[in-house]
Ligand SMILES: O=C(O)C1=C[C@@H](OP(=O)(O)O)[C@@H](O)[C@H](O)C1
């Protein structure tokens with residue numbers, strides 16, 4: 001597929017709903033007795049997998065226009081699925097559903113995804129769930145399919161060995177209907193959508209510093225959820241606007257949850273022209289983000305606590321680094337090697353085709369700014385990874401080059417309207 005969308009990007013737009021929040025709303029809706037109306041969810045390949053999986057467990061889910069309605073008789077009425085739960089390309093679905101099913105105690109199920117999921121480690125969730133008493137087997141003790149058998153589980157106190165909201169959430173889902181306190185300690189705080197939403201659905205959950213304490217055994221009550229725009233999708237528009245001449249883009253109603261907004265801190269540090277207008281909200285924070293072209297950007301050096309706050313934005317931040325006025329570094333991001341593809345290798349191998357220079361580290365990279373000319377006939381690889389593909393499209397626009405990507409269909413995983421939304425903002429030069 002060829003991409004050439006160069007022009008000047010101006011105007012006001014929205015991005016699709018937050019992927020992490022949409023997955024959780026569908027799951028908590030299925031576990032709660034009553035009707036959960038989900039407004040402005042992300043409707044994409046990944047979230048439709050979660051929707052279908054919740055239907056297979058017995059929730060009645062309908063789609064009305066752009067919204068979802070989940071009707072459920074509650075967690076105790078969910079049943080073993082007749083068929084394998086297919087999770088497609090979605091790591092979040094695969095890991096969270098494993099915890100959810102362990103927590104239901106009487107379910108037999110098999111969970112399996114596509115070729116990228118087959119290579120993603122699931123032992124990181126199965127180890128703590130097994131400590132809780134869950135009976136789960138994996139291929140080679142590490143990979144899907146995940147086979148879950150009925151078991152009585154008990155609460156757990158767990159020290160997280162890695163920063164992962166998927167692992168934390170799987171433990172919390174398992175703990176929801178277990179008598180006693182499930183306690184998770186984090187070293188670097190990961191996204192907290194499960195904690196916020198579980199409290200909204202009536203779970204007894206408290207957060208103190210980097211410790212989450214969930215007292216299980218409470219039935220959940222259905223509540224409505226309005227999903228803010230996904231900052232991980234907005235990130236592609238933010239970077240595009242910063243690096244293309246004349247750009248002035250406002251993205252409305254984007255999640256500003258502090259466990260997700262690391263990219264805003266980085267852009268501010270770089271001296272990027274970015275303005276945030278926060279709206280009033282009681283749950284998840286959200287607001288509007290205006291970004292304008294900024295010709296002189298400082299480099300950045302990120303490591304430690306900020307990494308989980310921008311983990312999915314690192315590919316597009318590599319593009320931003322190529323336009324800074326000095327070398328930038330990313331460290332402490334080894335987790336990138338366990339995403340849809342090894343994102344450290346993919347970022348470097350594909351952006352090098354534009355002439356960007358990198359030094360690779362085990363846990364990140366150094367970017368030397370600047371770029372050259374793409375070789376005639378160069379074929380770019382998308383690695384079936386939505387974030388790598390969108391990164392390539394933004395880079396191609398910024399350097400005004402028509403590139404060919406082997407397969408761009410994975411954009412549907414998180415941002416199906418990406419190309420048409422860019423077209424909507426583009427004015428011919
Ligand atoms: O919990 C979630 O919704 C997610 C957590 C992160 O993964 P990890 O938990 O593996 O860090 C992130 O990369 C993923 O896109 C979504």
Ligand SMILES: C=C(OP(=O)(O)O)C(=O)O
Nearest residue numbers: 089090091092093312339
């Ligand atoms: C890593 C991602 O998602 P998941 O883990 O759900 O596949 C992502 O969206 O960048």
